[in-house]
Amino acid sequence: LDQHKEKSLSKLISKMLRHTPKAFGLALDPEDGSCTLDALLASIQAQPRWGWVTKEHIELVVRQSDKQRFEIIDARIRARYGHSHDRVSYAPADPPAILYHGTNKNALPSILLEGLKPMGRQYVHLSEGTHFATLAGSRRGELVILEVDTDSARQAGVTFYYAGNEVWLADHVPAASCAMM
Ligand code: HQG
Numbered sequence: 001l002d003q004h005k006e007k008s009l010s011k012l013i014s015k016m017l018r019h020t021p022k023a024f025g026l027a028l029d030p031e032d033g034s035c036t037l038d039a040l041l042a043s044i045q046a047q048p049r050w051g052w053v054t055k056e057h058i059e060l061v062v063r064q065s066d067k068q069r070f071e072i073i074d075a076r077i078r079a080r081y082g083h084s085h086d087r088v089s090y091a092p093a094d095p096p097a098i099l100y101h102g103t104n105k106n107a108l109p110s111i112l113l114e115g116l117k118p119m120g121r122q123y124v125h126l127s128e129g130t131h132f133a134t135l136a137g138s139r140r141g142e143l144v145i146l147e148v149d150t151d152s153a154r155q156a157g158v159t160f161y162y163a164g165n166e167v168w169l170a171d172h173v174p175a176a177s178c179a180m181m
Contacts, residue, residue, distance in 0.1 A: 001057055009044075009053065010061045014069060016043065017079035018087065033088035034078035067132060068165040081163040083122045090161035095150045095168050099126035099160075101178070102137025103144050108180075111146070116173040123161065123169035130181075132166060145181045153177040 001009070016024045017033065017040075024043045028035050037055060044053045062070045062077070071080050078088070101116055101124065116124045127133050130145055137143045150160060153173050161169040 001060060006061060006064065009050075009057060010065060010069070012044065012047070012050065013040070013058065013061060014079060014082065016040065017070065017077070018083045028078075028087065029076075031089055032078055033083060034073075034076040037072065037075050037077050040077055067135060071164070080165065081123075081125060081167050081169060084120060085122050087122060090163060090169060092159050093162040093168075095126075095160040095162070096128055097150055099128060099148045099150055099168050100130050100133035100181075101126050101146045101148060101173070102130075102133030102135070103146060104137060104139075104141035105144055106141055108144055111178065112175050115175040116146075116148075116170075116178065118171065123171060124173055126160075126168040126170060126173075128166040128168070146178045147181055148173055149177045149179070 016026055017028070017035075021028045021035075025046070026035055026039060026043045037058065041053065041055055041058060044050050044058070058077070059072065062072055069079060069082065070077055103111060118124050125136060126148055133145050134143060137145060153170070154160070156174045156177065158170050158173060158177075163169055
């Protein structure tokens with residue numbers, strides 16, 4: 001699988017598991033957002049130009065994902081994070097004292113005013129280290145990394161959820177809990 005095809009397949013799977021499963025005839029488990037690998041494979045193969053995909057291709061994309069976007073457990077696959085509204089429920093968890101959020105310079109004034117909002121996704125995305133935050137924030141212009149003080153956010157009523165592999169999620173983070181690095 002060449003790199004271009006691998007990336008396209010990863011994007012297709014992201015779309016199917018995070019955003020519009022129904023448009024692909026895919027029913028996801030309402031709790032964890034998973035489906036069987038077989039169901040995903042059948043839905044991919046049914047797409048024009050994607051008939052050549054095999055289960056090994058999907059496993060390769062899952063394994064190679066720089067940000068561990070997906071996970072396969074017991075022949076079921078799901079996106080670990082990144083969903084649009086109402087797709088997956090996570091158990092609340094205790095975060096480290098500081099989490100990072102990567103964003104861009106243009107979004108900063110609005111974030112410092114109203115805090116971090118999920119925008120088009122189900123949750124705000126945060127990470128334990130700056131690597132993930134850097135990748136996320138570098139996508140749309142000049143990178144800015146924010147430090148989130150999770151204790152103060154929790155005192156303000158924010159619940160944090162762990163999505164695995166250093167990624168944390170929250171419904172909202174007040175501006176008062178965000179500081180520029
Ligand atoms: C910003 C991708 C204005 C926020 C990434 C971000 C990540 C505000 C953008 C994962 C705001 C939303 C998630 C406010 C937040 N005013 N802008 N009040 N609050 N924002 O893509 O965190 O590669 O929905 O800073 O790399 O960037 O697709 O969220 O810039 O891992 O796997 O609004 O998705 O992963 O953008 O990215 P997004 P995100 P994949």
